[in-house]
Amino acid sequence: MNIHEECGVFGVIAEKPIDIASICYYGLYALQHRGQESCGIVVNDDGLFVSHKDLGLVHEVFSRETLSSFPDGLMAVAHTRYGTTGGTNRNNCQPIEVNHQKGRMAIAHNGNLSNAAELRSALELSGAIFHTSSDTETIAYIVTKERLKAPSIEEALSRAMNILDGAYSLVLMSPQKLICARDPYGFRPLCYGKTKDGMYVVASESCAITAVGAEFIRDVEPGEILIFSNTGIVSRREHCNIKEKRLCIFEYIYFARPDSMLDGRSVHSARIAAGKTLAKEHPVSADIVIGVPDSGLDAALGYSRESGIPYGIGLIKNKYIGRTFIAPGDRVDQVKIKLSAVRSVVNNKSVVLIDDSIVRGTTSGRIVSLLREAGAKEIHIRVSAPPFLHPCYYGTDIDSRDNLIACHHSVPEIAEIIGADSLGFLPVDSLQELSGNRDYCSACFDGTYPTKVPSDTRKNHFEQRLSEKMGSGFLS
Ligand code: SF4
Numbered sequence: 001m002n003i004h005e006e007c008g009v010f011g012v013i014a015e016k017p018i019d020i021a022s023i024c025y026y027g028l029y030a031l032q033h034r035g036q037e038s039c040g041i042v043v044n045d046d047g048l049f050v051s052h053k054d055l056g057l058v059h060e061v062f063s064r065e066t067l068s069s070f071p072d073g074l075m076a077v078a079h080t081r082y083g084t085t086g087g088t089n090r091n092n093c094q095p096i097e098v099n100h101q102k103g104r105m106a107i108a109h110n111g112n113l114s115n116a117a118e119l120r121s122a123l124e125l126s127g128a129i130f131h132t133s134s135d136t137e138t139i140a141y142i143v144t145k146e147r148l149k150a151p152s153i154e155e156a157l158s159r160a161m162n163i164l165d166g167a168y169s170l171v172l173m174s175p176q177k178l179i180c181a182r183d184p185y186g187f188r189p190l191c192y193g194k195t196k197d198g199m200y201v202v203a204s205e206s207c208a209i210t211a212v213g214a215e216f217i218r219d220v221e222p223g224e225i226l227i228f229s230n231t232g233i234v235s236r237r238e239h240c241n242i243k244e245k246r247l248c249i250f251e252y253i254y255f256a257r258p259d260s261m262l263d264g265r266s267v268h269s270a271r272i273a274a275g276k277t278l279a280k281e282h283p284v285s286a287d288i289v290i291g292v293p294d295s296g297l298d299a300a301l302g303y304s305r306e307s308g309i310p311y312g313i314g315l316i317k318n319k320y321i322g323r324t325f326i327a328p329g330d331r332v333d334q335v336k337i338k339l340s341a342v343r344s345v346v347n348n349k350s351v352v353l354i355d356d357s358i359v360r361g362t363t364s365g366r367i368v369s370l371l372r373e374a375g376a377k378e379i380h381i382r383v384s385a386p387p388f389l390h391p392c393y394y395g396t397d398i399d400s401r402d403n404l405i406a407c408h409h410s411v412p413e414i415a416e417i418i419g420a421d422s423l424g425f426l427p428v429d430s431l432q433e434l435s436g437n438r439d440y441c442s443a444c445f446d447g448t449y450p451t452k453v454p455s456d457t458r459k460n461h462f463e464q465r466l467s468e469k470m471g472s473g474f475l476s
Pocket residue numbers: 187248249250251391392393394395396398441442443444445
């Protein structure tokens with residue numbers, strides 16, 4: 001809990017001009033869980049781009065009036081963002097739009113480049129001027145640079161993919177084409193589908209495909225470039241099978257919605273499998289199994305099925321919280337605003353509590369307090385992920401060992417800190433079963449990084465105050 005995914009991407013191409021902004025709206029709505037800081041839509045109106053982007057949730061940024069101000073269009077790209085590189089400001093909202101000598105382009109990106117700092121530095125030394133602090137602009141710059149020499153936008157993207165390293169699922173729009181691509185490792189998901197009336201939809205997760213009434217067709221393969229235009233679909237595969245596939249295992253555990261399929265594996269089934277494994281690995285005698293909403297619920301069901309301990313709804317999430325702003329100094333407990341315990345379920349019971357992760361331990365400790373206040377007699381926490389021991393460089397905010405409680409304390413010590421009667425994590429070697437025997441990235445758990453570890457891991461240089469830059473080696 002409290003880990004953030006960077007983004008959700010969405011793209012659509014129709015056979016004739018339609019109210020395409022509204023389709024993006026519903027697609028983004030289904031991807032809201034992947035990013036809640038900002039969102040944006042760019043509509044292609046016969047080669048002219050019309051956009052709206054801002055900070056806020058999808059329903060806050062796009063009022064009925066804003067949506068109806070968009071023209072009908074044949075194509076659109078859209079994005080919902082949680083920034084793991086680049087701060088929270090309007091400049092960093094996506095999709096990014098670029099006008100260049102050969103036309104224009106709008107680009108939406110999910111992931112982080114592991115060579116972003118080197119690429120940006122080289123571009124700046126050659127005269128590039130950046131307007132944002134996100135590495136999506138670096139991708140946009142490189143694709144544009146390649147486009148000036150390449151015969152087509154897809155060829156430019158293919159050449160850019162020889163230079164980019166790390167995690168990127170992209171949706172890109174030119175005046176005449178909608179293009180999507182997934183990095184050769186396939187860190188972040190990307191898939192596409194089609195509606196009965198011939199509209200193609202590309203999205204980070206299949207839940208957004210079905211949300212707009214389209215049929216899921218398939219995942220975009222790691223390294224694949226798909227080009228949609230009025231002449232049909234073309235798949236380019238020159239970057240496929242050049243790296244080992246490494247879908248982020250944490251997509252199954254936490255990031256993705258349980259009704260999504262990722263690379264052919266149901267997220268719900270993966271979480272049920274994690275719960276079953278937890279029950280086998282860390283059995284306990286208890287009266288009830290409950291989950292921390294939302295991503296702990298499926299694993300709690302799995303634990304209950306395997307152990308025979310009844311499943312209950314012991315925590316309720318406030319669905320209408322939005323982005324309630326609580327200043328750090330406020331005395332209101334953020335966890336209490338988001339969650340409440342169901343006394344009639346947990347009072348005087350020995351409870352197994354399933355959570356998806358423990359990062360700093362602060363949230364887990366507050367949830368334990370909530371359950372104790374509601375009368376829980378014993379609280380046994382089971383975590384449907386292994387302990388976080390290493391930073392992630394591929395599009396999440398697990399950015400430093402300093403913030404990871406498991407780097408500094410043993411399991412019994414963590415149990416004591418958060419106030420649990422016992423604690424058990426998912427073993428690293430059970431991730432294979434969770435993934436349904438796919439290849440995956442688990443670097444934040446085992447330190448096995450698929451790419452070169454970035455030499456420069458400093459983030460948000462451009463949002464640092466002078467005092468914060470002192471000693472960081474970053475010259476202002
Ligand atoms: Fe996912 Fe962890 Fe790999 Fe990052 S390091 S991509 S969070 S599995």
